[in-house]
Amino acid sequence: MASLSLLQHYLDYLSSPAVLLTILILVGPFALERFKNRALRSDSAIGIKLQGCFRLGISKRSNLDDQYDRTSRNGSTSSKAKIKALFTFPIKSCKGVELSASEVGPTGLKYDRLFTFAQLLSKPDKSKIATDAGGVQEVSGDWQHEWQFMTQRDFPRLALMETQLWVPDPKKQSTKKGHDLPNEEANDASWSANGGCLIIRFAFEPDFNPFGLRTDYVTISLPLNPSPARGASKKYAYETLSIWKDHPVAVNMTNEIPPKDLAKLKYFLGVSNPLALFRVDEGNKRAVTRCLPKGRVGETYSVGFADAFPVHMLNVASVRAVDDELPAKAAVKDKLDARRFRSNIYLSGPPAYAEDSWKKVLIGRCVQRVTHDNSTRMVETDGEYHVACRTARCKLPNTHPDTGIQDRNEPYTTLGKTRKVDKGAYPHPCLGMQVIPLFEQGILRVGDEVEVLETGEHFYEKMFT
Structure with missing residues (x-):
């Protein structure tokens, strides 16, 4: 009977108005922020902003x-x-x-x-490595830097990155501007004029994340077939990418990703080297x-x-x-x-x-x-x-x-x-x-x-x- 009385005492204490108000003050803002975050990242919200496009797929x-x-x-x-x-x-x-x-x-x-993530790897320039009389190798200090494609073989958390394809809808083409996602700066054309939009989403969890309340659902948007004007405004770079034995020239579109989101992406994937996103260059397959x-x-x-x-x-x-x-x-x-x-x-x-x-x-x-x-x-x-x-x-x-x-x-x-x-x-x-x-x-x-x-x-x- 004593244990039951003690349990009832704690239940009465936890359900008291003062304690409930304290919990609401401490936890409420986190819960509200998470609810707002989910709502902002919902398909319906994205659909409203991507006028002139429809989501492809089942x-x-x-x-x-x-x-x-x-x-x-x-x-x-x-x-x-x-x-x-x-x-x-x-x-x-x-x-x-x-x-x-x-x-x-x-x-x-x-x-x-069509796209791949890549990390920048650095290694000594083999042509500048000399061996002295004692067999000791000396490196000149010159290094080779190479973008190398990434897969689940080494970064299994890539499997958690959701992708959505939003493609131009010929029945609902819009000539209006300003219908892009929140992280999209003003540009000279709508998403439909850039071949549609690829959306990437992942759940970023900081080190301290009680009850998952601080989870941030990061959304990144990319043009599927960017126009030359888009590439110029975003300062795309054409760089060599290592993919198995091949070294094609590809389009570095990393400038499409806001720096804060890119930092979260690196942490999410566990990448310590510089991270980039490349698109296939149609002339260099x-x-x-x-x-x-x-x-x-x-x-x-x-x-x-x-x-x-x-x-x-x-x-x-x-x-x-x-x-x-x-x-x-x-x-x-x-x-x-x-x-x-x-x-x-x-x-x-x-x-x-x-x-x-x-x-x-x-x-x-x-x-x-x-x-x-x-x-x-x-x-x-x-x-x-x-x-x-x-x-x-x-x-x-x-x-x-x-x-x-x-x-x-x-x-x-x-x-x-x-x-x-x-x-x-x-x-x-x-x-x-x-x-x-x-x-x-x-x-x-x-x-x-x-x-x-x-x-x-x-x-x-x-x-x-």
């Missing part, structure tokens, strides 16, 4: 929500492959945008890997030189900031098969999310690993330029894709797409035991296929069937030898 239920169902797990030899889900990834290694349909060009899905289609002499293929090939394709049944092989004690067992593999095209229908032998497929529709009797015309036909090779896997899929936490082992350890199926890729395991579009302009839709025209054995050609 905003409600994902087409991958049922990926764990038994039908997805098994597949069928008699079922035709179909597109189950489509994703484009505007910023390399950040969250993707799920689509019901997408335009496709020679370099992949529209907006895919990287050449695809490996696993090319035969019989198409003289044709060239290119890619933006994707690792090596324009499009990635993955069978959901193959992901479920990997899940089945995971050890029972693995944290990801029975819930291996296909999104970890960051594919553009997710397929349903065929059994696991059926795609391993595909060499040429038809998916969706495309428009091709046909020349006959000295006249050229555009012809609509089925979209033809060269299945270039299997995808050699690293540890990036160990990162949980919703938490940004990187598992030490899985699924990479299990892939290493079960999916070393390509001698060319050894010692890397493989899952999914790399694909090259063989047309100028096409479209893909969820539900499109895949017709396999050609099968055969693949041999992965390594990027580094």
Whole structure:
């Protein structure tokens, strides 16, 4: 009875007007600020400010929500492959945008890997390093500075960065100025005149953040296809960017990010070096030189900031098969999310690993330029894709797409035991296929069937030898 009386005493004390008023005074401003912050960053608020644009993509239920169902797990030899889900990834290694349909060009899905974050790395100039008689190396003091692209391999919190695509709406074009986001300075054109807007959002939490009340939802806005006037006003720089073995010239658009937001972004990602945001320069795309289609002499293929090939394709049944092989004690067992593999095209229908032998497929529709009797015309036909090779896997899929936490082992350890199926890729395991579009302009839709025209054995050609 004494303990009950003591509990009642504390309850009466905490519910007294004086104590409640004190709590309201101390906590109220933080709660109000957080509520206002959420409201300001809501989709509806952004939609009002982006007049002349609409948000591209699926905003409600994902087409991958049922990926764990038994039908997805098994597949069928008699079922035709179909597109189950489509994703484009505007910023390399950040969250993707799920689509019901997408335009496709020679370099992949529209907006895919159009941007990338990069850090500035510095190292001694090897040409200026001398070795004395005693074998001691002396550095002249000259250094080389290089922008290097960033991925979840080293910065797993990139997975937490939400991206939104706002594209011009031809039905609601506005000629008015001043409809940009709060962090956008006055410029000579609206968002729609700059190809639309890419919005990046992340939750910044300071070191001292009681009850999460000081969480700041940072929003950064970027033009998708900036005009020359925009580039001049923001003082874009054209700089060399290191991405694997390639060193293309790209557009440094970091001046689009307010300094305070850039500082929060560095802290959020855990970057100690200078941080920048680059956009693909349309005139300096990287050449695809490996696993090319035969019989198409003289044709060239290119890619933006994707690792090596324009499009990635993955069978959901193959992901479920990997899940089945995971050890029972693995944290990801029975819930291996296909999104970890960051594919553009997710397929349903065929059994696991059926795609391993595909060499040429038809998916969706495309428009091709046909020349006959000295006249050229555009012809609509089925979209033809060269299945270039299997995808050699690293540890990036160990990162949980919703938490940004990187598992030490899985699924990479299990892939290493079960999916070393390509001698060319050894010692890397493989899952999914790399694909090259063989047309100028096409479209893909969820539900499109895949017709396999050609099968055969693949041999992965390594990027580094």
